[in-house]
Amino acid sequence: MSEILRLEKVTKRFGGLVAVSAASFAVNQGEILGIIGPNGAGKTTVFNLIVGLHKPTDGRIVFNGREIQGQPPHKIARLGITKTFQTISLFNDMPILDNVVVGALLRHKKVGDAVAEARRTLAKVGFDPDITSSPGDLGLVDRARLEVARALATGPSILLLDEVMAGLTPTEVKVAVEMIRGLRHEGITLMVVEHNMRAIMSLSDRIVAFNHGAKIADGSPEEVSNHPDVIDSYLGADSEYVKR
Amino acid sequence: MLSVENISVHYDRVPALIDLNISVGQGEFVGVIGSNRAGKSTLLKAISNLVPISAGKIMFDGQPVHRLPPHQIPPLRIAHVPEGRQVFPGMTVEENLNLGAIIPTAKKKRAEGLELSYSLFPRLQQRRTQFAGTLSGGEQQMLAIARGLMLDPRLLMLDEPSIGLAPMLVKEVFEKVTEIQKLGTAVLLVDQNVPLTLGCIDRGYVIENGRVVIQGSADELRGNPAVKEAYLGL
Numbered sequence: 295m296s297e298i299l300r301l302e303k304v305t306k307r308f309g310g311l312v313a314v315s316a317a318s319f320a321v322n323q324g325e326i327l328g329i330i331g332p333n334g335a336g337k338t339t340v341f342n343l344i345v346g347l348h349k350p351t352d353g354r355i356v357f358n359g360r361e362i363q364g365q366p367p368h369k370i371a372r373l374g375i376t377k378t379f380q381t382i383s384l385f386n387d388m389p390i391l392d393n394v395v396v397g398a399l400l401r402h403k404k405v406g407d408a409v410a411e412a413r414r415t416l417a418k419v420g421f422d423p424d425i426t427s428s429p430g431d432l433g434l435v436d437r438a439r440l441e442v443a444r445a446l447a448t449g450p451s452i453l454l455l456d457e458v459m460a461g462l463t464p465t466e467v468k469v470a471v472e473m474i475r476g477l478r479h480e481g482i483t484l485m486v487v488e489h490n491m492r493a494i495m496s497l498s499d500r501i502v503a504f505n506h507g508a509k510i511a512d513g514s515p516e517e518v519s520n521h522p523d524v525i526d527s528y529l530g531a532d533s534e535y536v537k538r
Numbered sequence: 539m540l541s542v543e544n545i546s547v548h549y550d551r552v553p554a555l556i557d558l559n560i561s562v563g564q565g566e567f568v569g570v571i572g573s574n575r576a577g578k579s580t581l582l583k584a585i586s587n588l589v590p591i592s593a594g595k596i597m598f599d600g601q602p603v604h605r606l607p608p609h610q611i612p613p614l615r616i617a618h619v620p621e622g623r624q625v626f627p628g629m630t631v632e633e634n635l636n637l638g639a640i641i642p643t644a645k646k647k648r649a650e651g652l653e654l655s656y657s658l659f660p661r662l663q664q665r666r667t668q669f670a671g672t673l674s675g676g677e678q679q680m681l682a683i684a685r686g687l688m689l690d691p692r693l694l695m696l697d698e699p700s701i702g703l704a705p706m707l708v709k710e711v712f713e714k715v716t717e718i719q720k721l722g723t724a725v726l727l728v729d730q731n732v733p734l735t736l737g738c739i740d741r742g743y744v745i746e747n748g749r750v751v752i753q754g755s756a757d758e759l760r761g762n763p764a765v766k767e768a769y770l771g772l
Contacts, residue, residue: 308672332704333676334661380675380702381622433575457675460701461621463573463730465768489676489704530706 298323298483299344299375299452304353304363306339306507313339315507316353321452321485326478328498328515329487332527336507337487338380341454344485345377346370357452371400376445377454380487382437384429384444391416393429393440397447415447418480419473435466442473452483459490467493491535495519503528539564539724540585540616540693545594545604547580547748554580556748557594562693567716567725569739571732571759571769577748578728579621582695585726586611586618598693613641617691621698621728623678625685627671631662634670634681638688647690655684658714676702683711687718694718695726700734712738732769736760744769 299321306314314336321327329337342348344355346367355363362370376397385393394412395405402408413423419439429440438458445453459470471493478484488494494501494515501518503511505528511521518524519535529536540562547555555577562568570578583589585596587608596604598614611618617638625634635655639648656663659680665673670681679702686694696715700708708731716738719725729735736742736756744752744765752762759765 311668330704333680333702333707334674338674435574457702461574461698461730463769464732466574489702489708491705528704528706530709533705 296323297321298358300354300356301340301344302354302356304340304343304355305351306336306343306348307351312507314343314350317504317507317509318353319502319509319512321483322500324478324481324483325499326474326484326486326497328494328501329485329504330489330491330494330501330518330524330528331504331510335504335527337504338456339507340504341377341456341485341487344370344454345375368400371448371450374449374451375454376448376450376452378438378441378445378456378458380456380460382441384437384440386429389428390421390425390432390440391423394443394447397444398449400448411449412443412447415443418446418476419443420469434461435469438462438470439473446477446482450482452485453477454485454487456487457489458486459488459493462490464492471497491519491529491533495535539566539599540726541597542581542585543595543597545584545591545596547577547584547589548592549589554589554748555584555591558745558748558750560743560750560753562724562726565719565722565724566741567719567727567739569727569729569735569742569756570745571728571735571742571765572745573768576745578745579697580748581745582618582620582697582726582728585616585695588618612689613643615641615643615689615692616695617686617689617693618695619682619686619697619699621701623675623682625670625673625678625681627669629670630667631670631673631681632666634685635662635688638685639690641689644688644690648688651688651690654687658687658711659684676704676707679703680707680711691723693724693726695728697728698730699727700729700731708734732765 297320303316343350346365349364394415395408398408398411416423459467498515501515503524510523511518542560544557572578584591595602639651683699712734739756742759743750
């Protein structure tokens with residue numbers, strides 16, 4: 295598998311707080327990379343650094359052989375990296391379709407083309423493309439789905455999903471897992487932050503674990519879930535994912 | 539202690555709760571499970587009077603409370619930890635916590651409340667002078683739960699407290715809430731982590747489409763085929 299994205303000793307400080315500390319890892323083309331770690335470990339910050347919402351204090355982020363750290367989010371989106379927001383951040387005053395059109399306009403200069411792209415994207419994530427309601431009418435599952443659709447409509451080669459399954463029932467999680475697998479089949483590389491271990495273990499080809507801003511494990515789901523530091527800081531020894 | 543009797547809630551004309559009955563006894567641990575949009579959050583909002591009920595009544599200690607404005611609910615020592623954190627981003631962690639203890643009975647116990655909050659979530663102590671808006675999502679969730687505890691509640695209502703928390707911390711939070719309940723606080727819990735919920739509660743209700751469809755003890759719910767299939771993923 296060829297490498298699409300690489301973080302090299304990336305550090306992010308907020309004042310005296312080191313949110314991400316010399317983190318290095320690579321993402322391979324077409325893989326689903328799970329990211330786990332305790333609360334405040336730096337997972338969302340890593341995502342924000344990759345998409346350009348934060349500028350690294352130090353280190354390099356290389357996408358398709360090109361350094362992108364410090365570039366603004368709209369440029370990075372144009373290069374092909376977008377993310378969803380952990381706190382779902384829809385345009386609540388706009389119809390559902392228009393929320394997705396906003397994403398699609400990145401690559402379609404004509405509104406008609408963007409609308410057509412948005413409709414295709416809505417169908418991909420399981421919405422009726424003719425839907426006329428507004429985001430406020432949607433329940434949690436559909437709001438998460440719409441958050442994904444808007445990011446997807448920008449035509450990313452890497453899509454970063456930040457806890458899109460938070461609060462879903464087991465049945466709903468299964469549907470979400472299938473949807474994410476479907477995106478990978480279309481050739482999109484995915485990075486997924488999630489605390490739902492059942493979902494992350496079944497989805498991920500590989501998992502990177504963080505604690506206190508530093509990478510503590512990187513490997514197959516089984517390797518990472520049995521890594522002593524991951525058990526200590528994140529899973530707990532009595533987790534069903536830890537072999538005894 | 540709390541008795542929700544035949545309440546209905548409508549958003550515009552769309553019914554969210556229909557003729558719903560639930561009760562929580564003194565010191566009891568009660569859970570509400572159901573899929574998204576079933577009406578669980580609406581139920582907690584109705585008790586806090588954040589949404590008006592269109593029928594029925596809500597009694598607390600034998601007194602009707604459904605006509606009280608929302609700000610008169612916390613003085614009854616009913617704490618509501620809302621879904622989606624809703625901490626005050628421009629205030630520090632400790633200021634957020636102190637706001638949870640704004641009513642006179644809780645103000646007197648502020649020191650104990652802070653001690654409890656920080657023992658439950660040491661991370662909050664490390665971050666006590668930091669603005670809440672700079673916390674990670676999961677840390678904000680910790681803060682929301684702790685802010686609810688600061689009220690020194692007789693009834694603690696928790697709406698999806700496990701969202702965004704790391705697996706180990708979810709267990710710790712549930713254990714801690716159980717400890718608090720054992721000391722006499724009644725708990726009304728809504729959470730998608732049904733296995734853990736069933737492990738803590740005395741009794742529970744399953745809500746679908748705004749109605750109670752199943753109710754019983756934790757064991758009864760665990761043995762119910764419909765619960766197993768829809769909520770335990772078995």
